[in-house]
Amino acid sequence: MAVQKTRRRWPVIVFALVITLLLGAAGLYQVANARSFQLAGKLTNRVETTEKLVALTFDDGPDEHTQEIIDALAAERAPATFFVVGAQMEANPGMAEALVKAGHQLANHTYTHRRMIFVSEETVAGEIERTDRLIRAAGQQGEIFFRPPTGKKLVTLPLYLSEHDRHTVMWDLxxxxxxxxxxxxxxxxxxxxxxxxxxxxxxxxxxSGQNTRDAIKDLTATLRADGYRFVTVGELLARA
Known part of the structure; x- marks a missing residue:
């Protein structure tokens, strides 16, 4: 009789374990992808303000379309923040410098754009610090903000950012x-x-970004007509 009861319990135990693992995985997924939360360190995805300020941010790049983007933003006097990839900076010399010269802000989006979850502290440090050096060499002054590729962060990355007093900048749109x-x-x-x-x-x-490039002029003109003023991430966070 005892053996039969034990056999009947096994499916229940296995089912409970599967559910626990699934819930744990779902929780990790939510934490890794959260736009307004990370396990350690500073994170901002929007600044609470009554002023009609907005920060345009551009991920990845730079590439051969840099001057086209600079010209589109210049038409509406719209400074922006570019979360650049270190490898792209090296592959396209002079482009990051052109962004800084045009009045835009550079920020860190890692060196290789790899997903920064389940990676070692050494990998995190290498991805961030190598790109920081390139950003400084391009002429960026002041704090260098960070955005993880595809927004993913779990444990090692937030701990590194917190220990080095780095500010993670996500987005709300x-x-x-x-x-x-x-x-x-x-x-x-x-x-x-x-x-x-x-x-x-x-x-x-x-x-693949052609439609976005085509949208920049009308997007900035529409927001300006609605009373919005464009600022860099650094300027926006100064209002926080």
């Missing part, structure tokens, strides 16, 4: 992530969802 909207759709979504203090994430690089 991403009109071109995970899809290929038209330029008009990008402009419409931003116009509908933007709030004072918003940090907008855009991906204007490579051939």
């Amino acid at each position: 991403e009109p071109d992530s995970g899809a290929t909207p038209t330029a008009a759709e990008i402009v419409t979504q931003v116009g509908q969802e933007v709030r004072p203090g918003s940090i907008i994430l855009l991906h204007p690089w490579y051939q």
